[in-house]
Amino acid sequence: MANIHDVARVAGVSISTVSYALSGKRPIGEKTRLRIDQAVRELDYMPNAAGRMLAGTRTRIFALTAPLRSDTSTPAHMAFVLAVATAARKYDYDVLLLTEDEATDGLRRVSSSRLVDGIIVLDVSLNDERADLVRSLGVPAALIGVPGNAEGLVCVDLDFEAAAALAVDRLVDAGHTSLALLGHPQAVYERGSNFPMRFRDGFLRRASERGVPARFSMVENDAPQVREALFGVLDADPAPTGLVVHAEEGVHKAILEAVAGRGLSIPGDLSVIAGVPTFDTSTFTPPLDVIPLVPADSCTRAVELAVQQLDATVEPRVELVAPKYRDHGSVAAPRRRL
Amino acid sequence: MANIHDVARVAGVSISTVSYALSGKRPIGEKTRLRIDQAVRELDYMPNAAGRMLAGTRTRIFALTAPLRSDTSTPAHMAFVLAVATAARKYDYDVLLLTEDEATDGLRRVSSSRLVDGIIVLDVSLNDERADLVRSLGVPAALIGVPGNAEGLVCVDLDFEAAAALAVDRLVDAGHTSLALLGHPQAVYERGSNFPMRFRDGFLRRASERGVPARFSMVENDAPQVREALFGVLDADPAPTGLVVHAEEGVHKAILEAVAGRGLSIPGDLSVIAGVPTFDTSTFTPPLDVIPLVPADSCTRAVELAVQQLDATVEPRVELVAPKYRDHGSVAAPRRRL
DNA sequence: CGCGTCTATCGAAACGTTTCGACTACGGGC
DNA sequence: GCCCGTAGTCGAAACGTTTCGATAGACGCG
CATH class of the missing domain: 3.40.50.2300 (Response regulator)
Structure with a gap:
């Protein structure tokens, strides 16, 4: 597997030049960049994740903690997990999945080993120990849902x-x-x-x-x-x-x-x-008017807030997403009383 | 955040001694180990994941690819995701979740950047492009489910x-x-x-x-x-x-x-x-006899096989897990024809 | 007493990046 | 003609581990 030294050798430049060419953080001459691009393609080079994490200060991974137990998991849970993963990818982040029985230990582990840059907390309950943990860890985090004590936390939820x-x-x-x-x-x-x-x-x-x-x-x-x-x-x-x-x-x-x-x-x-609901009520017989809970809405915003915390302080807050109404014809004036 | 040098300094030993004491890969003197343990506790030391990945040759992460779309995800899917995550933790592995729309690109990305040590493929379909990809990547992998062409692949599934x-x-x-x-x-x-x-x-x-x-x-x-x-x-x-x-x-x-x-x-x-089914039929009215699909069974085995591939070659195979019957009284002799 | 064999420890290299500081060459303003 | 800023590039340090090879001391044995 090719590394950055191979690319540098093939392109006839130093490794720092390769690094800058790929990151775009410093200007690189036109033909140098072309030679480097060529070498990258030729060698099928892809930066090593571990090297990157170590040198940079970002792992490009978020932990996602979802209190999933096989007995209580609804399709809605899945939709949220999915929405977080998808939103994270938009920021070039991957998602590490932590399960219920690892909830606090896992969070502690991945954050203090610096395996993740931040934490997304799903399905927050009123008295959620993960909320306290996140507060004490002082790691970038966004909760989807509102715990009993939201002090010092960044939370997003539908209103x-x-x-x-x-x-x-x-x-x-x-x-x-x-x-x-x-x-x-x-x-x-x-x-x-x-x-x-x-x-x-x-x-x-x-x-x-x-x-x-x-x-x-x-x-x-x-x-x-x-x-x-x-x-x-x-x-x-x-x-x-x-x-x-x-x-x-x-x-x-x-x-x-x-x-x-x-x-x-x-x-x-x-x-x-x-x-x-997170499911589609327009295919019911009859279709139902609905105020949908769109997982992507809250999850996208939560990921966004987590990303912002990486290089700026974000004020703790509870952001409530405004609901929308979708008409499918299941509401009308009541029939007159006889 | 403390690193191994801090621990070494506090314990009054070299960093290699600390490393060996923690990994147990070489014998360490009784009192030295005690001093190191003490320092670790004192500093709340936890090895940095990136440094570890880079120096060791393991990332201790598996990619989990599940073709999850919010429209087709059943609770069963979730149960499998969960079972894989849980099984992985038994081997001290974490799970990186890849979604449907990232299926092949994501696999390519995480495996050629060496972010993961192996791949678990969920919900394999007959004509699954992920199967071909996994074959060509040559990365440790285990599929849960059987693709049309299982040649060269390690698959596990219920029979x-x-x-x-x-x-x-x-x-x-x-x-x-x-x-x-x-x-x-x-x-x-x-x-x-x-x-x-x-x-x-x-x-x-x-x-x-x-x-x-x-x-x-x-x-x-x-x-x-x-x-x-x-x-x-x-x-x-x-x-x-x-x-x-x-x-x-x-x-x-x-x-x-x-x-x-x-x-x-x-x-x-x-x-x-x-x-x-993956759900519980014993609470139905009446309870139903069942031949359950236990996600943990296949998933545990798949993770096991993936782990084995890390330091030994595992013969490609399709392992079919034997079904079990659970009686809840919903089967009896038919009533006599009149 | 010298030798081999352990055990316990250390030093240094290696893993693959990113990034800082330095250097050259060049062009413009005065 | 000098000074400065900028584009383009390089070398080296740093990130935090693991692991190889070496070394020092202890011990038993002939």
Whole structure:
């Protein structure tokens, strides 16, 4: 495998000239550069990563810590991992994957051995020990999600409260006077991530601000229980005519089936909005209006912030990404009460 | 950040002594080692990864290439990624994640810059360009899955044909005389991975060997269509009393619902076996007998084989992992024909 | 007492870059 | 004619390890 000395010899220059020609950090004569380019191609030269890391002060690697356990990993997790990896490549960074059982030890290891230049933290929970660790390590880092104590940290996340509020506004603006939110299974609210709560709180607060009665119900991820929960909600008084769903893909499908099974039409009898899913609701029958959670949005920004920390100090902050509404025709004015 | 020179100075020895003390590659005097250990703790020393890579000939990093696109990533993919990362750590290896759109370029990049010691290839498809690339790179590698042309490659995979045959045997041994397989959506068989076909072929072949009529039907991932496909199969003549399902989790659930909805009991009216899922079927209602696909099995072995290639030549091979059957009571003798 | 054989340790080279400082040659401004 | 700045190039140091070969002392043995 060719190294920089080989290239220098073939091109008839010194190695520093080769280095500068490749990095462009100093001007190089036209024909010299051509000879060097030629030699590089001829030898199929590619700089050795270890040499580079050692001499430069960058490894061009980020650690990505995702609390992945095979039992709790949804397709959404994967989408985030993917989005981080893709965003990192845009800055010529690679991604080293750390798993759940290595969460803190792994972070400690790769950062104090200087294997990585920074850390991206995924799926941050309210009481996340990785948040404290990152703070104490003092390494460039960006969290995707907001921990209980975000002091001194750089965090990025979708504005879940605003997303829920946006859903409420849409429904109320369309004329609905009674709303409901079907949420994740109870376990999700108890352990871990705080975004389901933020969505729920945003929903209830805005409904109250708008003076509209609203109920919230948690739903297990299982078709019969979905149906039961849905019917329970729809039979309330006053019966909700606007529904927001914040749940897994399977639950959405089960809800649509149950709605159809009950002889209700969307949006004729019931207006429905899907809240912050990572999957595509436009292929559902019927397609659902949606306020999507786009992993690429938060992840790109997080990587960007991590990169900035490499040669400048970045003020700690919580950046909330504004939600967007996508209309697919599942919201309409409520049918007149008889 | 302390380096090996600092440790040497504090311990009052030379750096080579420190290195040998830490690696254990040469004998070190008792009290010298104690002084070194003490210095290491005192300074919180951790060897610099880049220096190590450069001097040693190992980077202690594997590349993991997974053809992940956010649109096609199932929880199963994640389970494999996870299993590889976990297995790698057992050998003190870290995992660098390469994504779909970087598949070949990324592999080329990380291997010719010597950033990784080897490559683990996930979710190999029949006509996988990564297989050819790995062959031509001549880098230690292990594929999980079997490409069309496996020549010169080290591959590991579950023995899907044997798994299907095992399912057939169980049902036939229990007395069933007509079987059916509900498989993945058609698209899965057309594009990509070959394991669904291998499972299907194993099923049909063993059924034919056992002289039992068997039908195969592809099922879209959508509850109404699942029901339709199921009923279509059950209404065949002779009506199958033994059913094998090779599909996503949601499809399994939809099938169980549809079976119940039709007033059929498991295993009273219908015996059901789940074929090579990565999810847990013991919590279904009713729990299903299963021949599980355990990501950790193949992944651990693949990592092991990659590690072996680092300092020995490993003969190219396709290693098929033997399937195991787990009984949860969803198979019984068929009810007597009236 | 001299020799070989250990054990424990050291010094120095090597890994492959990047980057700093120095040098030459050249052109322009005064 | 001198001074300065700039383009283009080179040599050497530095990054932090691992590992080879050498050396010094201890020990047993003839």
